[in-house]
Structures are given as C-alpha cells and as structure tokens.
Amino acid sequence: MVSPDIVVIGAGVIGAACAEALSAAGARVTVLDRGAPASGTTAAGEGNVLVSDKAPGPELELAQASRKLWPELLAALAEELGPELADAEWEPKGGLVVATGDESAAPLRDFAGAQRAAGVRADPVTAAEAGALEPHLTKAITAAVHYPEDAQLQPVLAATALLAAVRARGGEVRSGVRAIGIEADAGGAFKAVLTDRGAIACAAVVNACGPWAGAFAADAGAPIAVLPRRGMVLVTAPLPYTVRHKVYDADYVGAVASGDADLQTSTVVESTGTGTILIGSSRQRVGFEERFEVRVLAELARKAQRLFPILARVPVMRAYGGFRPYAPDHLPIIGADPRVPGLWHATGHEGAGIGLAAATGRMIADLYAEKETAVDASPFRVDRPAVIEEVAA
Amino acid sequence: MRVRVDGEVCEAEEGQTVAGVLLAAGRNSWRSTRRGGRPRGVFCGIGVCFDCLVVVNGVPDVRACQRRVEPDDEIRTQHGAELPS
Amino acid sequence: MSRTVVSSIVVIGAGPAGLAATRAAADTGADVTLIDAAPKLGGQYHRQDARTGDERFALPAGVQHLRESVVWAIEPIDGGHRAHVRTGPADSPDRTGTSIDAAALVLATGAYDRALPFPGWDLPGVFTAGAAQALAKGQGVAVGSRVLVAGTGPFLLPVASSLVGVGAEVVAILEANAAVRGWLSNPFGALAGAGKAGELAAYAATLVRHRIPYRARRAVIEAHGADRVEAVTTARLDADWSPLPGSEKTMEVDAVAVGFGFTPQLELAVSARCELRDGFVVVDAAQATSVPGVFAAGELTGIGGATLSAAEGAVAGAAAARHVGAEVRPPLQAMRRIRSGRRFAAALGEAYPVRPGWRTWLRDDTLVCRCEEVDYAALRGARNDRDATGSRSLKLVSRAGLGLCQGRVCGANVAELSGIDDPAAFAGRPMAVPLRLCELAGADPEATPEIEPGVKV
Numbered sequence A: 001m002v003s004p005d006i007v008v009i010g011a012g013v014i015g016a017a018c019a020e021a022l023s024a025a026g027a028r029v030t031v032l033d034r035g036a037p038a039s040g041t042t043a044a045g046e047g048n049v050l051v052s053d054k055a056p057g058p059e060l061e062l063a064q065a066s067r068k069l070w071p072e073l074l075a076a077l078a079e080e081l082g083p084e085l086a087d088a089e090w091e092p093k094g095g096l097v098v099a100t101g102d103e104s105a106a107p108l109r110d111f112a113g114a115q116r117a118a119g120v121r122a123d124p125v126t127a128a129e130a131g132a133l134e135p136h137l138t139k140a141i142t143a144a145v146h147y148p149e150d151a152q153l154q155p156v157l158a159a160t161a162l163l164a165a166v167r168a169r170g171g172e173v174r175s176g177v178r179a180i181g182i183e184a185d186a187g188g189a190f191k192a193v194l195t196d197r198g199a200i201a202c203a204a205v206v207n208a209c210g211p212w213a214g215a216f217a218a219d220a221g222a223p224i225a226v227l228p229r230r231g232m233v234l235v236t237a238p239l240p241y242t243v244r245h246k247v248y249d250a251d252y253v254g255a256v257a258s259g260d261a262d263l264q265t266s267t268v269v270e271s272t273g274t275g276t277i278l279i280g281s282s283r284q285r286v287g288f289e290e291r292f293e294v295r296v297l298a299e300l301a302r303k304a305q306r307l308f309p310i311l312a313r314v315p316v317m318r319a320y321g322g323f324r325p326y327a328p329d330h331l332p333i334i335g336a337d338p339r340v341p342g343l344w345h346a347t348g349h350e351g352a353g354i355g356l357a358a359a360t361g362r363m364i365a366d367l368y369a370e371k372e373t374a375v376d377a378s379p380f381r382v383d384r385p386a387v388i389e390e391v392a393a
Numbered sequence B: 001m002r003v004r005v006d007g008e009v010c011e012a013e014e015g016q017t018v019a020g021v022l023l024a025a026g027r028n029s030w031r032s033t034r035r036g037g038r039p040r041g042v043f044c045g046i047g048v049c050f051d052c053l054v055v056v057n058g059v060p061d062v063r064a065c066q067r068r069v070e071p072d073d074e075i076r077t078q079h080g081a082e083l084p085s
Numbered sequence C: 001m002s003r004t005v006v007s008s009i010v011v012i013g014a015g016p017a018g019l020a021a022t023r024a025a026a027d028t029g030a031d032v033t034l035i036d037a038a039p040k041l042g043g044q045y046h047r048q049d050a051r052t053g054d055e056r057f058a059l060p061a062g063v064q065h066l067r068e069s070v071v072w073a074i075e076p077i078d079g080g081h082r083a084h085v086r087t088g089p090a091d092s093p094d095r096t097g098t099s100i101d102a103a104a105l106v107l108a109t110g111a112y113d114r115a116l117p118f119p120g121w122d123l124p125g126v127f128t129a130g131a132a133q134a135l136a137k138g139q140g141v142a143v144g145s146r147v148l149v150a151g152t153g154p155f156l157l158p159v160a161s162s163l164v165g166v167g168a169e170v171v172a173i174l175e176a177n178a179a180v181r182g183w184l185s186n187p188f189g190a191l192a193g194a195g196k197a198g199e200l201a202a203y204a205a206t207l208v209r210h211r212i213p214y215r216a217r218r219a220v221i222e223a224h225g226a227d228r229v230e231a232v233t234t235a236r237l238d239a240d241w242s243p244l245p246g247s248e249k250t251m252e253v254d255a256v257a258v259g260f261g262f263t264p265q266l267e268l269a270v271s272a273r274c275e276l277r278d279g280f281v282v283v284d285a286a287q288a289t290s291v292p293g294v295f296a297a298g299e300l301t302g303i304g305g306a307t308l309s310a311a312e313g314a315v316a317g318a319a320a321a322r323h324v325g326a327e328v329r330p331p332l333q334a335m336r337r338i339r340s341g342r343r344f345a346a347a348l349g350e351a352y353p354v355r356p357g358w359r360t361w362l363r364d365d366t367l368v369c370r371c372e373e374v375d376y377a378a379l380r381g382a383r384n385d386r387d388a389t390g391s392r393s394l395k396l397v398s399r400a401g402l403g404l405c406q407g408r409v410c411g412a413n414v415a416e417l418s419g420i421d422d423p424a425a426f427a428g429r430p431m432a433v434p435l436r437l438c439e440l441a442g443a444d445p446e447a448t449p450e451i452e453p454g455v456k457v
C-alpha cells in the first residue's frame, strides 16, 4: 500500500472538510476515526451556518468566507459525485433574530449595526414584518433583525459527502482506528502517526479530534487547550411547515460569547428537511459528563414555547446532546504546531464548527501548500497564549 | 357513552381505547403517512410503534391503542403531520 | 408544574415482574410506589379486560399505585434516582407531572414484539402477535375475521387461542423454526418449564378443537392488498430462513399477526446507565444492575416468560428493600425458580432464534423503518455510499430510527441489516416517551428534597 501524504485524525465535519480540501489540492489523504465517521460532535450539531450570531472580528470573517464557500463546495461535490451522494440538505433560508424584552432590544440593534459595518446583511424589521416572515411567531417582540445570509445544512450528510469525495479521489477513510501519538526520526523530523492498529508513515498529521483534540495533542507531545462545552437539543415530532427561518432569541448572542459554567440556554428554533423542529440549545461546562438533566430540557422548552406559542402542544420526541470543542479564548485553532514539525491542528470551533468547516478546510489546505489564505489565518494560529499556555492540568 | 369519529356519532364503552372503538367499528386504518400518504392503523397494539396516531379533541399524534375514550371525544383521521388546533 | 414526592422504593412496570417486586418489597415494611402506564395492573401476561370496572390484583396495604402514569425520564440524584412521571390520558397535553425521588428503583418495563420486515408488512391488517393478543384480551376485539398467525416461538399459541376466543377464524399458525417439540423434549427445559408445558398443552387442545393447522418452517414472506391486507404469500424456509423456491402459497386473509420473539424495553435502564450485554440488562443474583440502587427484573434481563419474570421480581423487590435498610430474609425459593427458569429460557432461545435468512425476504422498496418510510435500498445506500457505519450516523443519513417510535420497531433489524453488532445500538432514549412541549416546559420540580433511605414506620 502507498503511504498517504497526510493523515487526518477525526472524521467529524472538520476532519472531513480538511481531508476534502487537501485531497482537492492533490494530496493523498487518509482519514482515521476511533469510531464511525461523522458520529461524534458532528452528529449532535444542529447544522446552522450562521453569520448572525458573530460579532465583528476574526471568527465573523471566517464565518463569512465559509458561508460563501459551502454552496460552492456542495455544488462542486454534486458535479463530482452526483447530486444524491453530495446532498446535504443545504437551505439558504435566512435567520430572524428577535428581542422579546425591553433590555435586549437596543443591544440587538447595536449588534446588527456593527455587523452591517463589517459587511453582514442585517436588516432591521418591524414587528409586523417579522410576523409576515414568521406567521406563528409570538407577537410580543421588541426588536427584530433579518439575516438573509444565514443558512442550514445537515451536518452528517455534509461530512459524509465530503468523505465520499475523499474516497472518490483515492483517499481512504478508516473507522475504528485510534491515533495514540506520533513518531519522529532521529533528527526530529516527522515520520509517522501511531495508532492502536500500527504506525502509518506520512508527511504530516492533522489533529481534527474535536473536543478530544487536547488529548491527542498531548499524546503527540504538543498540548493545546481544548475543552468540552455540553449542549442539548430537543427534537419535535415531524410537523407541517411551521417555522420558516432560523429564529432565535437575541439572548443567543450573549450566551455564545460567555464562558460561564452555569447553565445557559438561548433559544434557536428551526425546521429541518424532514419536518421536525430543532430546539437548541444549552451551554454548560460540565466536562464530558453525558448525564442529561431535565431542568435543561425544561428551560429549552419554556423558551421555545415563548417564541412560538403554537408549539406548546406538539410532541417532543427526542433530546440529544454533544460537546462543543472550545479554546479558552473562544476562537478556532487552525494551523501548524510550531513545536512539533508535521503536526497540524484544526479544532476548537465550539458551537460553529458546522458552519466554519468549509473555510477551515480551505485554510488548512492553503497553509499546507504555503499559499496565501483567503482569510487572515493569524488569529487562529496554534501558538497563541490562550491555547498553549493555559493547558488544563 | 358517545364519541364522534370523523364527524359521525359512535357508541363506545368505558375502558375502551380509541383503537378498540375504531376496530370494533370495522376500521383498520385511520392515519395516512407523511411521505407516501399510505394508510396505517394499529401495528404493535401496546404503545411502542406510534403507527396508530389519531387526532383527539384537536390534538394530533395521539396513540389510539393507548388512549382511553372519554365521553364526547372528537376523534378524527390524521393526515400526515398535523399541528394542534 | 411538577411536584416532587419521596418514596423509598419505586417500581416501574406492573407486569408479573413489577407486581412481584412490589409485593416482596412491601412485605418487608418498606414504602413502595408502583408506576405503570396502563390503567390496570398485570402488564402483558396478565392483561385485564379494560372494559370492566373491577381490578383483579390486590396490592399490599400502603403501596402507592400510580396508574396511567408513564415514567418519561430518570435522573441520578444524591442517594438515589428521580423518576419523572406524567399521569393522565395517554399523549394528552393535560397530564399532571410528578417527580419521585427514590432510594431504590426496580425497573420492570418488560418487552415488546420483534417484528421482521417483509414486502407489504406496512399494510393495515398486518399486526404484531402481541397486538392481536392485547386487543383480544384488553378490548375484546379480533384484529380480523380470517387471521394468519406467523413468526416463531411458543407465544404464537396463546395468540391463536385468544383470537379464537374473540371469534376470529385462525387459518393457520406458521412457525419459522423447526417443530415445537424441540424444547419440550429438552430435559432441562421440560423440567424447568413444567408449568408452562401444561399451559401450552391447553393451547394445543384449542388448536385441535378448532382444526387450526400448525406448520413448521414456514413464514409469511409477503402481504398483498391495495389499502389493507387481502392475501399473503407464505413459503417454506430452509434452515437459515431463506424461502425455498417453488414452495410459495397464497392465502386469502384479512389480518396477519406476526411475532419473532421479544425486544426488551430498555430506555429507562439505559438512562440509568445500567450495563447491558447482548441487548439485555446485566444483573447479579440479587437482580442488582451495575448501578447501585437500581434493580431490574422480568423480560428486561432476558426473555423467559411470566413465571421467570415474577420470580425475578420477587428477588428484586427483596433486594431493593434491603438496599433501603429493611430486614429481609433471602428469597431462596424465588432464587431457585430463577435458576430453573433461566435454563428454560435458554432452551427456548435456542429453539426459537431469529435466523439471518429473513433478510432475503426484503426487496429494495420494502420499508425497514415504518415511521420515516425508509426502504431497504435507502438503508443500504446510507451504509455503502455514505459510509454510515455507526448507529448515530446511520440514523442521520438514512433517517431510519428517527421517527416517533425512535427505533423501537426498526432498531434491531436495522442494526442487523447494517452489520452493527449490538442489538441495543438504538435503545438509548433519554426521553423514554414523547412529551408535549408544554409538559416539558413545566417538568422540572421546584424543590429537591433530601432522601432519607430507610423504612417508613
């Protein structure tokens, strides 16, 4: 067997996007996952591809690039693989952010104003216009902003489509293989990835292990701070078409930017291609504790019911959760690790990894090829203090 | 007691389930599926399969095999996915 | 809103296992709450006619029985577990909520029929064997007038017998495995199942009286009809359950009752994080699960019938009482019955397995997931073209198991069809049953009282 040029560890949406972009650039790529592909955090994500929740700054720039790239990438995959295999339920449906209290109205307007200055389409709408966009929305709103660029896809379909392209180009996707470290030669140059199924010789390795990226980085001798943040989502029974946009309460913005350990929930209500409505999501720092708490579900339910009173009597059939991978400074970690030649990281996307995947993959491929990146990569570099100095004991 | 099934008055007994009433009345389907529009009725009979869904007093997604009838219940066929009225 | 109460022992499920557990625990003086989704006691085996006012079973004094009450979630709390309950008409948004904090839990949630897919199994008129049984016993209705009973296992006999009892004509019983005598002639099985053998003999007599043919190695491989079952194709099976070409026969029927053994109702055990093996809850000799303070009894721990379930319940109830501090004499007799019952169950399992040839009954357009209407071709595509090899990704790519039943019906079949070597891969359901959003919104109790383990005087 021919050795791969690059091994990507982790077959979540981030690993899949990196592998796709690297293989598109001509590299021979192998993707490993200790479990089944697209079965980690990516299977717990809601699939929002958002610009609306991000304040001006590097993450917004990456999000804008990714929002532009996703439909292009999916169209190219459809061309290459056929429409069925490339389908990811892409829906550029737009977002509607509403404030329901007097306190949140002004901050929402200010936030939207700053975003407009950064090139985001953020159109203030009246309560009546919001009602026209979302007929079942509560009437009790104090401000609303329409974000036509917000979009949605189905994360597992997206990741598996990207991996299908990697395979179609001669790459390999291996399940049930755990990466346990790396091996350097006598001169300190990168030689191979070590796995529980043996070593794989290659030129470079990309750590895309999601919330578990810190563990692999430590095994590779270059610890980085990546922490899990618990999130839960409710799923209703299939319904007729009821919610048209991604609708969220303006308090979402506050929760995204905060690092409080205590439970935070911010309502996001959205329909999926299969008729269910997803009600997200909570944010808690509880380590990798998978226990599910009724108070969290109740809080999500209360807020969703407030936004859409019509949902009060619909069945909720499922609740699921995952762990968002985050860095202490809440920015993704994308690039080469200066401490260990050949080791790259693509992780720490927190609650936005689905949306940011397309641009992250492209950035890794461009950096690897030593090309200029479309978005300034320096804010995401590995050797920033928050990532390598604050490594949790 | 009396209940209404798709608008028609129907006799029912205390302790009967909606499915018991409908089957006794000779019906074996009272729902259509979302995608294929196919008819469905009871399958598992004990509340696990959710095939027997029916609308009771304006609330859809009620398992007919589990729901006891109450006097004057308005029972009707469920067409695909419905919103509560 | 939801209120919180405290009970030393909570038993979930009022079938043979739960009833026995309740009695054994209450006999020691422990305070016990028994919760069941049904209005009456008895579970599946002792299902009572719901249309009569009387209750056949008496509970020991002091036992709290929450009827028409479904446990939708279990959470660990300090010193025990909290069961979240909704009480009232099934699926109604107007049920009331209670949270019960217990120092010991006995899970006795039973099992439901395993149904194997075949072309036409989604037509009205195709029922599980359990549905035919439950509707006959509980509602006094026959699922059809000309009914074919098919599948595997001795359970087909009481089903046929009940159908006859409510006036249906049973055209035949088809047993997919070899003849029924297999396990009866097994010395251990015959010994352990002595009671059972008598019961089966009575059913056999009913068959003879009504001239109901019993055919081994035959199965329904297709149901026909436009909007309801009008006829079925049956075929003789080889040892693997592949149909023998040329053996097909068509029968006109208006209903089919199919059952291929039982699948345990695992979601509460999974939520409580009990260890599972081969799709069942692992218990020790005292019916204790791997989680302290959580006991399991009945079909949850292995399929063995009502007698074994009751014996396990008696042991679990006593062990739960001991866990909360009651003085308990070891239930030696019940423990003996468990040992022999398990031998019987093992013989049963050996005689009536589900064999892999059923997969050849499927065609590309046969539904594998009834809720989401996912057909076999789509499932295969998800696995092969999208590399969806884990249960999570398989669900999200194919949609199988994502509907309202949450994979209860299709889970084991989808796992087997997709090479996922875990019958419980789809059994995790943090919400054990759907709740209306408004119910969930009011679900968290305001207060968290401390538990005082011990016996109430």
Ligand SMILES: Cc1cc2nc3c(=O)[nH]c(=O)nc-3n(C[C@H](O)[C@H](O)[C@H](O)COP(=O)(O)OP(=O)(O)OC[C@H]3O[C@@H](n4cnc5c(N)ncnc54)[C@H](O)[C@@H]3O)c2cc1C
Pocket: A009, A010, A011, A012, A013, A014, A015, A016, A032, A033, A034, A035, A036, A037, A038, A039, A040, A041, A042, A043, A044, A045, A046, A047, A048, A049, A177, A178, A179, A180, A208, A209, A210, A211, A212, A213, A216, A230, A231, A232, A233, A280, A281, A321, A322, A323, A324, A325, A346, A347, A348, A349, A350, A351, A352, A353, A354, A355, A356
């Ligand atoms: C409730 C919730 C809702 C969310 N909603 C959204 C949303 O709407 N929009 C959005 O953009 N984002 C959302 N997110 C965030 C998004 O899901 C994540 O940012 C994204 O999935 C991260 O992808 P990943 O590939 O980095 O991680 P993962 O998908 O977790 O992939 C990492 C993979 O690495 C594998 N792995 C780990 N260690 C090893 C090892 N040593 N060897 C081999 N393999 C290994 C794991 O098995 C796993 O498959 C949400 C997250 C949660 C929890």
Ligand SMILES: Cc1cc2nc3c(=O)[nH]c(=O)nc-3n(C[C@H](O)[C@H](O)[C@H](O)COP(=O)(O)OP(=O)(O)OC[C@H]3O[C@@H](n4cnc5c(N)ncnc54)[C@H](O)[C@@H]3O)c2cc1C
Pocket: B046, C012, C013, C014, C015, C016, C017, C018, C035, C036, C037, C038, C042, C043, C044, C045, C046, C069, C070, C071, C072, C108, C109, C110, C111, C112, C113, C129, C130, C131, C133, C134, C155, C158, C262, C265, C268, C297, C298, C299, C300, C305, C306, C309, C432
């Ligand atoms: C439909 C059906 C009919 C059957 N009929 C017969 C028969 O006639 N003869 C025979 O020999 N065997 C029959 N069986 C086999 C049966 O599994 C056993 O014989 C026996 O009833 C098992 O006893 P158990 O106590 O383990 O569970 P069960 O008798 O199944 O009792 C479990 C109880 O738990 C309750 N429950 C489950 N989950 C919850 C929850 N979340 N909240 C509240 N309550 C809950 C259920 O309502 C049920 O009453 C039948 C099985 C099924 C599925």
Ligand code: FES
Pocket: B041, B042, B043, B044, B045, B046, B047, B048, B049, B050, B051, B052, B063, B064, B065, B066
């Ligand atoms: S028939 Fe299965 S839930 Fe009612």
